[in-house]
Amino acid sequence: MPELPEVERYRTVAESALGRVIAEVRAFDAWYLKRGASQRELAGVLEGARFWRARRTGKLLLLDVDTGKGARPPSDGPVLGLHFGMSGTLLVDAGSATERATEDQLAYSSHKVLPGWDRFALRFEDGGEMRVNDARRLGGVELDPDPRRLGPDALGLSLSGLRAQLGSSSTPLKARLMDQSRLAGVGNLIADEALWRAGLDPRRSANSLDLAQMRKLQRHLRKTIDDLILRGGSHHGDLMPARHLDGRCPKDGARLTRGKVGGRTTYWCSIHQI
DNA sequence: CCGGATGTTCACCT
C-alpha cells in the first residue's frame, strides 16, 4: 500500500498513541528489525517511555520518544522509525471504536489484516496497543533512522527544490522522481499519475526539462499528492483505472503505452506525454 | 501454473 499518502494517514493514526506509556515491546519477527535493532535494545529504550510526536519523511514514519529521563522534547530523544514496504499497515487499539473508525477510513485497502502477519507491536499500560501488520514482510522497524538517507519530502516541495533534486542527471525522469534519496515519498503510482497530469514522458532525461515544464511538474506533483491524500490513497489517481492492458488515456482516449522505466511497470500516454 | 503487484536493499554488471 504505502506511498506518501498512506503513510501520512498512518501518521494521523499514530497520533492517537501519543503520550501513552509503553508497557511492552513485542517483536514477533526478528527479521523485521532493521539496522541492528534488537528486541532487547528496543525494549530498553521504549518500555516505560512514550511517544510525544509523530512525523513523516516520505514513506518513513517517525515517532519521537520521550524517555522521561533528561532530554526534554523537542529534540535529542530516541526516534522509532517505521516503514511499511508494499503491504504494511499500522493499527492502533485493535478492535476498539477508534480502530473501527480507522478501518472504515481504510476501506479502500485491499489488504487483509491477519493476526499471523503481525510483525511488531507495542502494548501500552492502558491496555491498548499499536501494531504493524505486513503480509509480505517488506517493511521494517528501526531505531534512530539516519535522516540523510532520504531527500526532502515530496509534499510541499518548491520549484527550486524540485529543480535541485532533479539535478543534472540524465537518468529517466521517473526514476529520478522515485529515488528516495533525492525526493522522499514518490512511489510508482504517484510518479505515473503526476507525469501523466504534467504531460511529461517518464523516459525523458531528468535534466531535460525547461523552466515551464519544471514549473508544470512541480505544480502537478504537489496537486497529485494533495488529491491522493484527500481521496484516501495513492491508488485513487485519475490514471489508475486505465492502468491495465488496453487501457486508454482518460484525457485523449489514446491507447496507453506500458513499459518498464526505472525498473517499474509504467503506463503513459504517447500522445500528450512528451 | 505463471506473472505481476503501492517498496527497499543488495549483489553484480556495464
Place this chain on the structure above:
DNA sequence: GAGGTGAACATCCG
C-alpha cells in the same frame, strides 16, 4: 561513481 538488472521478502489476484 553512475545506472541498470535481477533477486529476495510472502501473499494475493487475474
